[in-house]
Amino acid sequence: MQSLDFSCYRNIVILTGAGVSAASGIRPFRGQEGLWNEINPLKSADSSVLQTNPLAIWQLFGTLRTQLETAQPNAAHLTLAKFEAGFSSSQQFTLITQNIDGLHQRAGSRNVIELHGNVNYTRCSNPTCSLTAYLDKSPHKDLLPICQLCNYPLRLDIVLFGEQIPAKKEWLAKRSLRDCDLFIAIGTSGTVWPAANFVRSANYVGAKTIFINLEPMKPKNPYFQEEYLGRAEELLPLLFNIDVTPH
Ligand SMILES: [Zn+2]
Known part of the structure; x- marks a missing residue:
């Protein structure tokens, strides 16, 4: 070529x-081989899940964090x-x-x-909190991490479904x-x-x-x-x- x-x-x-x-x-999220063919994004990647089951979001994207430890x-x-x-x-x-x-x-x-956004970064889910997004290797799949400044749950610094x-x-x-x-x-x-x-x-x-x-x-x-x-x-x-x- x-x-x-x-x-x-x-x-x-x-x-x-x-x-x-x-x-x-x-692995891509969309398309023929996409993860969304197996996982319902409304249950694990939608902004409403931040209120109902925030650990589910960590469990899904925490896996990607772990993969990225070795991916090149x-x-x-x-x-x-x-x-x-x-x-x-x-x-x-x-x-x-x-x-x-x-x-x-x-x-x-x-x-x-x-x-x-970037799955390797963690930030606070409280929009008025002063915590800045930081590089975080932990997948947080077992225990919901909590912000030390305001006690809100921490979240991944990515754009979820339903977010702008x-x-x-x-x-x-x-x-x-x-x-x-x-x-x-x-x-x-x-x-x-x-x-x-x-x-x-x-x-x-x-x-x-x-x-x-x-x-x-x-x-x-x-x-x-x-x-x-x-x-x-x-x-x-x-x-x-x-x-x-x-x-
Ligand atoms: Zn906070």
Whole structure:
């Protein structure tokens, strides 16, 4: 496969989804292989469960925390980190991700907007509490952790069903799209939010738009100009012409 020439772009926005983390052993929530086919998200990942059974949320996502102790960033994460590292000071690069695993940062990506939060962080469920989100390795699957400042239950720093994307993150994502000249969606559906909305914005400002995913778009989203199909960890090093093999 021929690599693409990205050298003429000055303001690049990349959106990633579950397809980027699949090769790291992180199971997707949605789609054919998705966890939501086996687990009812309304009983373990809905914001209403914070009131009724908050430990159920820890039990579900605590497993992911444990997996992430040993999971490693794959060639897709490493390619995007190296791509960003090669940028000049006159270029802008924004990586927006739907993933909550933190693997982009572990691979070395710097300007990352985590739309749905990060499962590795814990915060207080009391919106007026002054506790800031902190890195926490414990899965808390057996005992509901309690905030030492206000005695409310602690929660994962992720966006649950029924919750909104934090305003700042949404604003940062929209701002990056406002003047981008290249938008690439990787490992996510091109026909639903956020990719479908983001590509529409990028197309409106005249950006080049590219879709990279294992599955083709169904139906095809006309705002994407190019489509490349395959596994992210195989396609990205080729398309971006970046060597991520360990030396
Ligand atoms: Zn608190």
